[in-house]
Amino acid sequence: MKRSPEPRRITSDFLIVGGGIAGYQTALDLLPLGSVALASRGSISSGSSYYAQGGLAIPWGFDRDAIDSHVEDTIRAGAGLCDEERVRLLIEGSEEAFATLVSYGVPFDRDEKGEFLFTREAAHSRPRIVHAGGDKTGSLILKTLAQNVHGHDRFTFLTPCRLTRLLKGQDGRVAGGLFMDETGDEWLEVLAKATIMATGGFSALFARTTNPPSQVGDAAAVCHRAGAELERLAFTQFHPTVLDLPGGAPFLLTEALRGEGGHVVNEAGERVLFRYHPDGELAPRDVVSRALWLEARAHPESPLYLSVTHLPALYLKERFPQVYNHCLSVGIDLSRDRAPIRPAAHFQMGGITSDMEGRTSLPGLYAVGEVASTRVHGANRLASNSLLEALVMGHRVVLGIVTDRTVDVDLTPPPEEEREIPRVIPTIPSGRVTMKMVRNILWEKAGIVRFNSRVQAGREEIEAYLAMMREGPVATEGVLLWNALELSREIFNDLLVAPRVGANFFLEGSPADIGPSAQEIGKG
Numbered sequence: 001m002k003r004s005p006e007p008r009r010i011t012s013d014f015l016i017v018g019g020g021i022a023g024y025q026t027a028l029d030l031l032p033l034g035s036v037a038l039a040s041r042g043s044i045s046s047g048s049s050y051y052a053q054g055g056l057a058i059p060w061g062f063d064r065d066a067i068d069s070h071v072e073d074t075i076r077a078g079a080g081l082c083d084e085e086r087v088r089l090l091i092e093g094s095e096e097a098f099a100t101l102v103s104y105g106v107p108f109d110r111d112e113k114g115e116f117l118f119t120r121e122a123a124h125s126r127p128r129i130v131h132a133g134g135d136k137t138g139s140l141i142l143k144t145l146a147q148n149v150h151g152h153d154r155f156t157f158l159t160p161c162r163l164t165r166l167l168k169g170q171d172g173r174v175a176g177g178l179f180m181d182e183t184g185d186e187w188l189e190v191l192a193k194a195t196i197m198a199t200g201g202f203s204a205l206f207a208r209t210t211n212p213p214s215q216v217g218d219a220a221a222v223c224h225r226a227g228a229e230l231e232r233l234a235f236t237q238f239h240p241t242v243l244d245l246p247g248g249a250p251f252l253l254t255e256a257l258r259g260e261g262g263h264v265v266n267e268a269g270e271r272v273l274f275r276y277h278p279d280g281e282l283a284p285r286d287v288v289s290r291a292l293w294l295e296a297r298a299h300p301e302s303p304l305y306l307s308v309t310h311l312p313a314l315y316l317k318e319r320f321p322q323v324y325n326h327c328l329s330v331g332i333d334l335s336r337d338r339a340p341i342r343p344a345a346h347f348q349m350g351g352i353t354s355d356m357e358g359r360t361s362l363p364g365l366y367a368v369g370e371v372a373s374t375r376v377h378g379a380n381r382l383a384s385n386s387l388l389e390a391l392v393m394g395h396r397v398v399l400g401i402v403t404d405r406t407v408d409v410d411l412t413p414p415p416e417e418e419r420e421i422p423r424v425i426p427t428i429p430s431g432r433v434t435m436k437m438v439r440n441i442l443w444e445k446a447g448i449v450r451f452n453s454r455v456q457a458g459r460e461e462i463e464a465y466l467a468m469m470r471e472g473p474v475a476t477e478g479v480l481l482w483n484a485l486e487l488s489r490e491i492f493n494d495l496l497v498a499p500r501v502g503a504n505f506f507l508e509g510s511p512a513d514i515g516p517s518a519q520e521i522g523k524g
């Protein structure tokens, strides 16, 4: 982007915000219809897709039985909050999504006869997860999609771009976005007939997370400020098996390790999860995370571990190269050592309210992937359904855009005053509140197990910080904080009203005296 007192201005038929799997799949499907500008905060490794390890869940065979079984597992894991009709659309869309990836050349793992290899993850009743490069599925899919998009003469890649405002045409329709670079010195206005949010979730708003730091939900906050409805923000999925080393960053130890036979054990080597759920290590993710929370609380002196030392060393190295090598780099040889684990925020079931063709509550604005709330994941997402959602919805949003006759839209530019670069934004006097403080509030007060008193306290803290906001100069840190606080307020508001099932798990009483039973923790 060029330094300029005025924003640089470009027009494109379609504007996609976000450079992960959902964004690139959408770009590929839109390019035959018109010009596509994709605005991203950075390279393809800056968002969550790149780090997806487990794989892509598909109802292999794609016959009625396979589809019904995948739908049933998704709904069971979703703890009563899935929209069944939409789940069916998602699963039925998998055949095309998978075939497209194979035709692009994604190197899914196969056996020596050339047949695809399938793994199992928690809450799946059968092995149905395809993977690539062992545990490098996300990065290999993303690289393949990006290679197919970059170089196309109707494609423009814009980076580094941080969305600061949605633009609305004279007719009130969303007509693009205003972006700044990382410093706030350079600005870019993109006018478009359809604007598609594909920015991922906001799990990095929690102190402990598997997500890269960029995933703090700022685009969702911007859309909400423009009037887009958000929903189900209470439903944060915490991944149970995340490496926990003193001073070390959390690192995901894919659920496929448990699907392939890994055990969760305590210091004494006992497999603890069967106390909570008959499926043990393969119980739904929310149940396993809560069980680990309770175990840690009941036995703070005894760390919990993921153990795969009983699996052949060569197999571990070849099937899980990324995880194996990362662990080795921090001194843990998974073929000999147990890996200490503690859950971390991983995925958002809620987000921008969207239908199954990506439409949001604002005309001209669409949402795909984790940023969207389509209700397919209910109260707890089934493992490896997230890449599936990103791909299937990347296809389906184009149906919405075509049905809405978006390409025929007469693009009315926004009024001049709306196009002005903001000189000041609401911000907090320097140092009094930091992102770290906000992330600690979310982790402590809206974490794996919730208590009314803590949620109320968290909400009050966020409100108090918002009340401290004064107008100040535009700077990245201030913009991020403003968005984080506004989104956190919405999360806390939703925690108080959302159904208390699945990932929105509450215990009665005070956090100090509560002693929940294994049965309570294990319920959906």
Ligand code: SIN
Binding pocket: 052, 053, 054, 055, 253, 254, 255, 256, 347, 382, 383, 384, 385, 386
């Ligand atoms: C994992 O590999 O355990 C994560 C996959 C997912 O989030 O579905």
